[in-house]
Amino acid sequence: MKKTQLYLLALILAAVGIAGFYYKWKVLRFPVEPQSESEVWEVQARVEFSARSGPNKVTLQIPHNPPGYSVIDENFVARNYGMNIERSRGAREVQWQIRRASGTQALYYRATIYRDEHPATDPVEPKAPEPRVHEEPYATARATLLDQVREKSVDSTSFAGELVRQLNAAKPSEEVSLLLGKNDKPEQRALLAIDLLADRQISARLMHGLELSDGSVETELKPYLRIWDTELKQWRPIDVATGAEGLPENLFVWSTAQKPILIVEDNPRANVTFSLQRSLADALDTAKENLRSRDENFIAYSL
Numbered sequence: 001m002k003k004t005q006l007y008l009l010a011l012i013l014a015a016v017g018i019a020g021f022y023y024k025w026k027v028l029r030f031p032v033e034p035q036s037e038s039e040v041w042e043v044q045a046r047v048e049f050s051a052r053s054g055p056n057k058v059t060l061q062i063p064h065n066p067p068g069y070s071v072i073d074e075n076f077v078a079r080n081y082g083m084n085i086e087r088s089r090g091a092r093e094v095q096w097q098i099r100r101a102s103g104t105q106a107l108y109y110r111a112t113i114y115r116d117e118h119p120a121t122d123p124v125e126p127k128a129p130e131p132r133v134h135e136e137p138y139a140t141a142r143a144t145l146l147d148q149v150r151e152k153s154v155d156s157t158s159f160a161g162e163l164v165r166q167l168n169a170a171k172p173s174e175e176v177s178l179l180l181g182k183n184d185k186p187e188q189r190a191l192l193a194i195d196l197l198a199d200r201q202i203s204a205r206l207m208h209g210l211e212l213s214d215g216s217v218e219t220e221l222k223p224y225l226r227i228w229d230t231e232l233k234q235w236r237p238i239d240v241a242t243g244a245e246g247l248p249e250n251l252f253v254w255s256t257a258q259k260p261i262l263i264v265e266d267n268p269r270a271n272v273t274f275s276l277q278r279s280l281a282d283a284l285d286t287a288k289e290n291l292r293s294r295d296e297n298f299i300a301y302s303l
Contacts, residue, residue: 039278064090068118141175163196165243210274
């Protein structure tokens, strides 16, 4: 073999090696340094309700490909319940069923999550909502409020932000007071904002997320709005309390389903609580688990 051929072969092998190293580092998230550690969180949802006589069915929305994070392990605990997982329109839910139950029921979903910084999936442009006809005096209140918002905004995102601020004003206008009624919870205000934005054919969606923190804490899901930007062709998030654009850096998106997080048939008093615990794990083991959660066969060809 000539020297030039030998040098060329060595160059090719070196390039392949560097490319493989870069792929494992940047794409597969394998650690570069030995004994590296990565953050993982154990997130738990606890469903509690009083069983009614006869069949009971429970539906809980669970994470589906959350941007910036991977779910590397899941556990479902529901003694004597049947279970199946449904997927639709970028959402995922677990359904538990039991023919007979009595007393207080407790069902659990637990996930181990890992920050991998993968981006959100490409957005699908939604169909513009059709305005609905409303009875008086609500129709006039809606039109007046939206006209006031329009004077203080320049596009769909700023329009939504201003609307949220008016819905959360310390001294709300007469129109806001009428439209809100007794619906003073953040999620109810967000749903009202979505309904009002439809009057201006602005597409908006509800999203729920958890803010991750250190240690072991009880936490709660927070609602956020997503507004479709017709010019940029993307969803832009809005804080439902302040109207500010953007999301917290440590937000774990729990669900983008346009459904209640928890549904227990014929049982409106059912509730779900959340807790999380942060810990450190071996970075290589975490990367392997991340790969395994996506494709059990893929990891064999990636090491």
